Structure formats: C-alpha cells, structure tokens
Amino acid sequence: MKVRPARRSEAGALTELALASKGHWGYDDAFLASCRDELTMYPADIECRRTTVAEEDGRVLGFTTLDGAPPEGALGMMFVAPDALGRGIGRLLFEHTVAEARRLGFVRLTIDADPNAEPFYLAMGAVRIGATLSGSIPGRELPLLEYDVTSR
Template sequence: MSADDGSGAVVRDEVRLRAAVEAEAGPLTELAMRSKAHWGYDETFMAACRPELTMTGSEITAHRTVLAEQPGTGRVLGFGTLEGEPPQGAVGMLFVEPDAIGLGVGRLLFGHLLATARRLGFDRLTIDADPNAEPFYAAMGAVTVGRVPSGTIPGRTLPLMAVDVIASDG
C-alpha cells in the first residue's frame, strides 16, 4: 500500500521515500560503508572502498538520490541513486542499513528507481554490482551481462548487470 503524503514523497508501510538533500551526503556515505561492511569485508578493503562510496553534496542532486526513512523517527534505512541521462543510465548506488537488509527496503528503493527511470525516458539501467548483491538484483529482474573492473581494487572484477526499464517491474 502506498500513498502520496502531499510532499511528493511516497509512504509505503513503515517506510517513506523522499529525495535526499545535500546536507545528508556525510550520513549517506557512512550508511554505504556500514552496508558494504555487512558482507564481511576487512578493514583494508573497506578503507580502499571509501573514496568510491563517498557521496558529496553536489552528487546528491545530480545522481537523483532517493532515501528510505522511517516516518516519525527520520531514521534513514537506505538510499539509491539513478545516474546518467536517457536512454541509458545506471543504478550507481543502492545501500541498505545492515539491520534492515531483507525487510524490503532495497526492493522499495529499486522499484522507485525503475519507476523514476521510466518516467524520465530511460530504456535500460546498468549496475556494477557487488558480488554479494548479484542475487538481489537478479531477483529484481536484472541480468548479468558481463564483468567490469572494480574502481577500487586492481585486478578485481564485478558483475555488470542490466535491467530493461520498460519490461521490468522491480
């Protein structure tokens, strides 16, 4: 069940989606770090990932950043970014607080990114997926189409996934 609360935000069950604001870049960076660390990566790997996972204020708007929060508490449960320009773009980031993984927050965010992409005229989105997130994206309708070099670790590759925006439900 979802409803428009008049502010342009979507409220669904106990999660509210809204556009992130520039001042939230620091907290969203830390959320991304906690979410990535959930998969058991060591401190050295996580330190190497920090530059790639760092959000800046200007990226918040440029990357169409949406966040999921608990109404009433304002606790941020996750966020996602839609990057690029139609007809092809990318899910640049999609991270969920570790204690909210598996509760539908990622599905809600991904569905919102797909709906936004449809509305803006995108045909296809790609995802440079963490190997641990590949099953999630596959469940969302994305298909692994290749491998791409990691932006952080030389020699490491990541699954390159794609989703047809028009055909997918998210």
C-alpha cells in the same frame, strides 16, 4: 516507510551508510578503506545523481542513485543499513528508482553489483551481461548487470 529525495546535508551520513552496508559482507577494514573514495557521497552529488532515500521515523535506512541521462543510465549506488536488511527496503528503493527512470525516459540501466548483491538484482529482473573492473580494488571484477526499464 517513506521514500523521498535525499538532502545535500545527508551526504556524509549516506557515505557512512554505504560503508556500513558494504562492511556487512565481511570485508575487512583495509578493503573498506580502499572503497571509501568510490562510496563517498558529496553534497553536490545528491541532486545530479538523483539520490533517493528510504526513511522511517526520521532515520535513513537506505539510499539509491540514478546516474546518467536517458535513454541509458545506471543504478549507481544502492545500499541498505545492515540492521534493516530483509525488510523489503532494497526492493522498495529499486522499484522506486526504476519507476523514476521510466518516467524520465530511460530504457536501460546498468548495475556494477557487489558479488554479494548480485542475487538480489537477478531476483529483481536484471540479467548479467558481463563483468566490470572495480574502481577501488585493482584486478577485482564485479558482475555487470542490465535491467530493461521498459520490461515492467
């Protein structure tokens, strides 16, 4: 498994990976269509969102983005391919992103988590600080989490 910066040419594939990962939780096609804009990665996003991928044998199995500017930012996106869940890829990407955030001078990251992903982030050491409105589904609230980058 290799962690590396994403390439601009991978934006479309990362979008599809994000939608497939979101779909793993049983969301229907209408829900996923509503999320498409919010989950779309554009080539211009790759560098400015500090996009990182986990790759094995030439296949991207997951990705994450580190958004914002120090001292406070966000774990903007983090998705793992459904057939690669449970292999430690999420942990690998999370730990890599936190280390990069620390190196860049971040002290705090927020995470607008899918409710199904909240237990993972809590296990990583994030704490729930509230809720935030979904950017895709009117009236839907998402867990708002915080991770103290300086804690580890």
